[in-house]
Amino acid sequence: MTTVKDVLRSSFEFVNNLWWIPLTWILDVIYVAVQKWIIFPFFQPPFPPRDGLSKPYGKIAVIGAGLTGVSSAAHCIAHNFEVQIFEKNSRARGLGGIWSNVNKTSGLQINSVMYRFHPAVFWKRSLPQAEEITAEIRKIWKNYNLESRTNFNTPVTSVKRAPAELFKDSSDPNRSRWIINGDESTYYDGVIVNIGTCGQPSYPPWAKEVLESRSSSPGDGKHTQQNKPIIIHSSDLDDLNEDVVKDMKRIVVVGSGASGVEGIEWVMEHISQSKSDSPPEVLMLARTDKWIIPRNVFIDTLISLQPFGREMPLSFLWEGFLKFFHYFGAEDLVPDDGKGLFQGTPIVNDTFIDHVRTGRCKYLRGNPVGFSDDGKGIVFQERERGQFDKKKWDEKVIEADLIVLATGFKKPDVDFFEDIESVFPEDYSRPDLYLQNFSTEDWSVLMTNASYMNAIGTVGHIHIGMYARILLTFLMDSGARPAKKDMKLWVDVIRWIKRGAEGGALAFFTYAELTIWLVTFHLFRPDRLKWFFFIMVGWGVHAK
Template sequence: MSVTAAISSDVRNFADESKALGREHDVFGLLSPVRFFWAVISVGYIFIQRVIIALFKPRVPKPGTKPKAYNGRIAVIGAGLTGVSSAAHAAAHGFDVVIFEANDMVGGIWANVNSTSGLQLNSILYRFHPAVLWSRGFPLRDEILAEIARVWTEYGLEPRTRFNTPVTSVRRVKSAGDEEDKDPNKLGHARWEINDGAEGVFDAVIVTVGTCGEPMMIRFPGMPQDGSSTPQDEKHSEDDDVFRKPILHSSQLDSPDAGDLAGKTVVVIGSGASGVEAVETALRRGARKCTMVARDDKWIIPRNFLLDTLIAAQPFGREMPLSGVWEWFIKKWHYQGVEGLVPAHRGLFEGTPVVNDAFLAHVRAGACEYVRGDTRRLTAAGVLVNERPRGSKPGDEGKERVLKADVVVLATGFHKPTVDFLPRELFPEGYKRPDLYLQNFCTEDWSVLMTNSSYMNGIGTVGHFHIGIYARILLTLLLDRSARPAPKDMKLWVDAVRFVKRGAAGGALGFFTYMELTLWLVMFHVFRPDRLRWCVVSSNAVVELRGKGAVADGGVECFTGFSSSCRGGGCIRRGCRRNE
């Protein structure tokens, strides 16, 4: 999106809101200085992004040109947000990239959600690539997909993408180098073949299958045996206790199967982010009432950039004595009037919170009823649940109740994508997802990076600049033999984190905050001072590692995106010289 288009979008939204307030004769809302203040902030946000782009955006390869030689070849599995961003960074730094995508379009999970789905975090915390330009703080699906496609196109990834090509195997191949180079235990690195090897040999593999795969359609008793969700009552007796009205997954609320929700009662099974969003979508489409069945309470925090950033800034990703301060503040401010929905047995830093402003307001207004309980079955009338009091746990004794429904929405999430195509020896006992080096590198071989594919739970830990940093760390390891960690060192890192965070709910690496992730990446360089040079400079053109130095053809680009050039046959980094 261009700056002009982004600003035009903000002005148009402001004008539409003003017209709506005018029609409602809401003079105070129309002339509210707060509304004008946020309008100015929105336009200012766009200019701030332009500064970020100017400073950090990797140089775009010239269309139709290829380097004299590539630094290496990288296979990227998945053309979602993370895959496109990782591939763009690699292509910008002189690597040959091939993206393998099982479907027929880019976008990943964002291509399979409702049009009303938006970011759970402010977009300032969701800059998956430095070139991204958002029009608002919480963009929706179509804008997110448009930005993914724009980065994909701008960095020339279209001819490098193999659509409808699911990856079924990743195999280690023997190197043409010496014996030491074949053995990762001696700081060499493996080479890889994808599927039948038709695309050649790769120096590294970036697995970006994410954490959300196919929709998880859990079956409950009382659902049609044939899977049909359309009325077929004429085929059954009146005593047939089967729900014959629409049954949808939360990702299908935009589909024709959803039909007209106006005036209908919708029961949403599930209380996670997709459940909260399903309630919002159903009410926006005119549903008379929504009922959410929550098997377990989850924290809901407001869409407030400052508050969300401060929460994500806790450096120790687990419950701490001062965590109660945040919980008390959110309870008193955000949960005012609905304090009964505050989780009784779950701390704020023990699971991924839902970021939403509207849901609790719907509960306060009576538009949505929150029922804590276990779903027993579907009936002809709706959903039979075991309703439980606050403080109870799933499966505890409660009281049976039938929730009448015209539509049932299964907000039951998505299947976790498998990584069975990777060799099993990459994941020895005790070092399976998410217990990986820096939570994303396989401890047996650093040339397999799994950005965002081992994520379990966290606060503010997806979609941000760490995608590019992980990608550039991988490029550094490919270019600089001395920077590579040995398997024993990677396992030691995992063991150290598990020791420091022992007792953490969900495991040491099962939950982390963005500040914690940032500290991991900082320590990666600080504990190995020889890597610090790559924080300052990395090659932007063809780089050949010779000994402990690199030979650059043309200019060099800083790791963070700043660019410079060789002057007088020398560069600002020792060991880097112009390739005459």
């Protein structure tokens, strides 16, 4: 029986598609024009001279050649600071960071308007894929003369302070200088750590032993070891043959986060390409539920404008809106653990819900505990929605032809700091940092995008340049520098304001909250106001 609610939802979807698709085309044209005629002329930092900087203000060590590292280095050199980038991987796998190591079908889950990691970026599409993103990173890397300033295949194993007595007679003796990898021929005035939050692929304990025992490559597209399933991490899906799914009966994706959703999209695309008369059954095994928000730049922006960085009494309004309009026909996907929208990083996606809504993908809650004795499937403890009593969970074996482990990535370590307690003391380590990115013990250590845990916003946006310019401001103006006690006080104040927040005060934030931090950084210290336009938009200091 059709209800009034169903009619309203269907009407909303029809009207939304009716106006949103042509509006998107119009907005894309406007966006291209804005990039060419406003952003480039007024906000793009000038390219440095080809023959090098004549009188640099200092030298910065940048660890990591991913999106954030390249952007940070480009900002530094554009504002007359020499840089050296250290990247542990080769150029092919290191330049671009995570974007150089994901599947070709991976792409932005948010509108590229919210992914302007450098003013020189020129997006042709609202949702670019990995190839276009890495191309933009390479373009900036070349245009800002970073090729000769990048050391590939150079893992950073040691970062330590240079002896203070070496600089006692300098014009600025009361700050740190840094030595990288024991090379005392070069001292760095600051260190920007851009290792991100995604390191090596992470595997559940029950899968490691089986994966280590596999001798043949899963990418040959064949069932190995007596018709046992192919097991592969979601980041390696491109290693499989194009027609690998053609004759499969069931595909299982383990994990319900962003990697899991992208894994489902990869599977669905290859099923569509195979044109099979009997496509395989597709299952997602979810240990926990994630909120999913639409790929709509207006809605996403409004959600990220929540200034409190935590669940609030009126947060149920956004959650209700999403339940009614975004989850319609797939209400079972709404998280059942009681966690609100502002307590974890949501997934930005439209198609996954539609796959579940139409039955192309089945969503099962529960706990995968290991492989079956015969190795042909996963032992899975399935639960019903809202059922948390493990005694009532239904343990079963789910056989599959392909098992995709969308189990995320390990968080990179910062143990290359030799005296780590002097940089990140107890109670003031990631994410509890000054402005969530600076060491509270030493402002010359910047951890851009390397301390975040959960957020509603984006790591690839204009804040990368702002944080880099804050560091440069500290180096150029000793009067603007914060004292250790003031940086710790900032962290303590945020902890007090957000006391009781899920996971800790700085474990989750919104982009509006980040903006408030950067504005108050100036307002609470009027002596920094002269640097306001330099920090916020990059005006006033250029390469010589």
